[in-house]
């Protein structure tokens with residue numbers, strides 16, 4: 001089957017809403033005194049926006065084939081990622097067949113390796129890769145999960161990330177992951193407050209509901225070990241991203257020191273097969289949590305997940321809405337998915353990538369059946385302010 005060649009690649013930046021790394025209004029739970037690596041500076045402790053978590057904005061990539069079919073994807077990276085896509089990566093796509101997913105990924109990664117390998121550059125590569133899969137699905141008139149091997153179960157099951165696991169339980173989720181509010185700089189008092197929050201939640205949700213702590217890279221090994229042991233008493237299911245993503249040695253220690261039965265999870269800020277290989281070979285964690293919009297896209301996530309599968313490590317991708325769902329539904333070692341509660345008070349289910357996506361599916365009663373719509377099954381909302389700062393044509 002011959003496919004129309006790629007004739008254009010466009011990269012836009014959008015401000016506000018989903019995918020824009022927590023560019024939310026005042027008082028949103030996701031920006032309210034969350035422990036971060038910057039919490040050691042009192043002036044950056046109350047809000048993540050104060051140190052610039054939302055500085056980049058959303059990246060939207062569109063890839064257009066010669067017959068006018070457009071694939072698109074949304075991730076983080078904003079204007080700097082637009083530059084990379086338009087001025088560097090577009091040259092590896094224009095005039096090429098959209099079926100060359102593997103070769104295009106390889107050329108984007110190795111063509112930028114001298115300045116890339118992780119972070120923003122791989123966010124941009126991920127955006128292009130996801131847009132390419134969306135285009136392929138639209139050209140073939142099939143959902144991406146068909147192209148990835150087909151569903152291994154009828155529906156997705158979700159846990160919720162947010163400040164109110166008690167409400168998440170009422171909404172039908174299987175567990176609730178709470179943000180940790182106090183880091184090591186807030187001393188014993190902060191540690192006590194963290195444990196009190198967990199104890200209160202445990203009381204509200206009862207014994208069997210999963211409770212987890214998301215530590216967003218804020219801790220050191222000593223604090224994380226203490227927290228894990230104190231939290232064990234309240235049945236904490238997992239301790240997530242306790243340390244810096246570069247501290248593989250710390251994670252390996254934490255995994256050894258964590259109480260029996262408590263899982264150590266990490267990976268949302270890790271990238272590529274090489275980064276995840278390190279996490280796995282160094283026995284850093286029990287669950288890896290790649291974000292498909294940050295780790296290299298679905299092409300790379302497949303490689304990461306195959307490695308994890310052979311080692312019996314679960315892959316529970318971080319957030320990222322439909323881009324994760326189409327992957328999770330195809331994998332036995334991804335038995336459930338994350339849903340990030342974007343309502344300011346975490347009291348209702350809202351689409352994660354609002355307002356950029358139209359038709360974004362959300363869980364009902366903690367479950368979701370994926371539709372058979374082509375690509376990732378969503379449309380780009382053209383009413384949002386799509387700003388195209390660079391027009392590169394791959395040159």
Ligand SMILES: C[C@H](O)[C@H](O)[C@@H](O)[C@@H](O)C(=O)O
Nearest residue numbers: 034161179214216318319340
């Ligand atoms: C709530 C957390 O601090 C992060 O904002 C969230 O993106 C994350 O780490 C997660 O696992 O969902």
Ligand SMILES: [Mg+2]
Nearest residue numbers: 214240241268
């Ligand atoms: Mg996390």
